[in-house]
Amino acid sequence: APAVPFAVLGVGDRNWAATYQHIPTLIDDRLDALGAHRLLPRAEADASGDLGGTVKEFTAALRTQLLARYGDPATVGAARPAAKDTGYTVTEITGGPLDALAARHDLVPMTVTEAYDLTAEDWPRPKRFLRIALPDGVGYRTADHLAVLPANAPAAVERAARALGADPETVLALHTAGRAARDTLPVDRPVTVRQLLTHHLELGLRPTPEQVAVLAAHNPCPPERLALENLAEDDPRTLIELIEAHPALRGALPWPTVLELLPPLRIRHYSLSSSPATDARHADLMVSLLPGGTGSTHLHSLRPGDTVLARVQPCREAFRLDPAEDTPVILVAAGTGLAPFRGAVADRLAAGRTGPARLYFGCDDPDGDFLHAAEFAAAEAAGVISVRPVFSARPEHGHRFVQHRIAAEAAEVWELLQAGARVYVCGDGSRMAPGVRAAFRELHGAQTGTSAGESEAWLRELTASGRYIEDVYAAG
Ligand SMILES: Cc1cc2nc3c(=O)[nH]c(=O)nc-3n(C[C@H](O)[C@H](O)[C@H](O)COP(=O)(O)OP(=O)(O)OC[C@H]3O[C@@H](n4cnc5c(N)ncnc54)[C@H](O)[C@@H]3O)c2cc1C
The missing domain is CATH 2.40.30.10 (Translation factors)
Structure with missing residues (x-):
């Protein structure tokens, strides 16, 4: 038989220390020892402390547990017409509260x-x-x-709930009005405000001008409304920060509007x-x-x-390095762009490859953020990679970024390219990747004495033929 679910809230006064919480503790321990299922940790409501707060917190947590386990017969499925013969529509909710979210993605x-x-x-x-x-x-x-x-982090959730004027323990039942399921939040049961803000909505985005207009329209305070109507387009604040900064909005945004304003978590x-x-x-x-x-x-x-x-x-097939290939490789990364190359170097170690492979790696400081330095040193000692680090905060020979060292070693890099080397670039796409492309174009120009246009065409051709491959993104 399934374990009996239980939760214990002990009420007492800590000034009667000899007996305070003894009976609730006894009951809680005994039920647990007998194999019952504890829904919540035992709570202690203290008449000489925050008795009301503890009771509220406990009942809210218990309600959440019960809703998660059994659903809310008063609301779940209420949108569907009742079956003619019984007067009830029953929706069975199975699995955990995040299962629908996980299944969606x-x-x-x-x-x-x-x-x-x-x-x-x-x-x-x-x-x-x-x-x-x-x-x-x-x-x-x-x-x-x-x-x-x-x-979302607990502090961000608390902050958003406060800005919205919502109690994090309030339970919400979401009903969708005629939308395709894929355009709605994957929420199949009542959720607390805390769950909704933690697992379902983006809290850190800046609003679009249309969203600022919605905030203005809902703001009951004329000066605040005016301020929102005249908000600079480049205002750096997130939507939540903006709501926070206009306190008349607290409690003024109905939940359906909040759900339109805060996009699903990405x-x-x-x-x-x-x-x-x-x-x-x-x-x-x-x-x-x-x-x-x-x-x-x-x-x-x-x-x-x-x-x-x-x-x-899976990553793009073109970005995979085959450790069985003899072709030389030039790997270029900054910061966490190093990630796939750590795997590639491990592959070479496992395969015992010693063909030409060099890694240009950019970070700030050899003692600060040279990621997995000891591992790369060991791989270098084993002869599977030649590591060429560059430190922006402690430049050697004036090299601050990877492109500087590539330029300084242009003759060797060119030799590898002449031998058919493939170039793999990973990490920051906003500054590093364009800088590295420029270094390769310049290197080509200097080695061949051709025009900038021809070097540009050469790099385009190298890219098109799968010998210059980038896996770059906005953050490095
Ligand atoms: C293919 C691929 C591979 C990747 N590999 C890695 C990897 O190996 N390692 C790695 O670390 N990253 C990697 N990334 C980047 C990663 O996916 C994320 O983009 C990165 O971690 C930032 O996401 P985030 O959710 O922390 O920031 P987001 O929440 O998306 O925020 C984005 C930006 O907005 C800013 N922002 C957010 N909230 C606020 C606020 N309240 N106030 C001011 N500014 C704010 C942030 O500072 C940030 O700059 C990869 C990306 C791709 C596409």
Whole structure:
């Protein structure tokens, strides 16, 4: 028989210390020992403390638990017409509260087994290592990505709830009005405001002008409305910050409007930094923390034992390095763009490759953020890669960025290109990738004495023939 569910709230006064919470503790321990299922940790409501607050918190948490387990017969399925003969429509809710969300994005829970900083203590731009156990049946190939659905940080959720004037424990039942299912939030049961804000909505985005107009229209305070109507288009604040800064909006935005304003939480992609040749059951990540960034903040908060909703996403075939090939390779990365190349170097180690391969890697400081430095040094000692680091905060020979060192070693790079080398570039697409392209064009011009236009055409041809391959993105 299923375990009897229970939850214990003890009410007393801590000034009667000899007996305070004794009976509730006894009941809680005994039920647990007999195999009953504890829905919530035992709560202590203290008449000499915040008795009302504890009771409210406990009842809200209990209600959430009960709604999650049994649904709310008063609201779930209410939109459907009642069957003629009974007067009831019953919708059966199965699985956990995030199952519908996971199914929408084809995600499964994966467990973090290791998590630590790759950067020095208190480094201003921390980068974190995560090792994730892959569930049975999930595999990966070197350079694949992990698509992750983040959760908003508790502080961001509290802040958003406060700005909206909502109690995080309020339970909401969402009914969709004639929309295609794919355009609605995958919420199949009543949820608390906290759950909604944590798992379903983007809280860190800046509003569009249309959204600012919606805020203005809902603001009951004329001076605040005027301020919103005249808001500069380049105002840097997020939608939540804007609501916060116009307190008359607190409680003034109906939930359907909030759901239109805050888009569904987005999947983020991270390159896998490991190789299945080393360990096919675990995948590694290196994640750079972007201040205010939802996905990176979430991944930085994870500890061993935590789970993350994710799926393995194959990378472009062109970006894969075949360790069995003899063709020379030139790898170029900055920051966490190093991730797929850590896997590629592990593949070369496993395959015992010693063909020409060099890695230009850019970071700030050899003692601060040279990611996996010892591992790369060992791979270099084993002869599978030649590592050419560049440190922007401690430049050697005036080289601050990877493109500077590529330019300085133009003759060697050209020789590798003449031998058919493939170039792989990964990481920051806004500054590094254009800088590296320019370095290759200039290198071609200097080596061949041809015009800028011809060098441009040469790089285009190199790219079209699959010998210059980028996997770059907005953040490095
Ligand atoms: C194919 C691919 C591979 C990738 N591989 C990696 C990888 O290996 N490692 C890695 O670290 N990243 C990688 N990325 C980048 C990663 O997917 C995310 O884009 C990155 O982590 C930022 O996401 P975020 O959710 O933290 O930021 P978002 O929430 O998307 O925020 C984006 C930007 O908005 C700013 N912002 C957000 N909220 C606020 C606010 N309240 N106030 C001011 N500014 C704000 C952030 O500072 C940030 O600059 C990869 C991307 C792609 C496409």
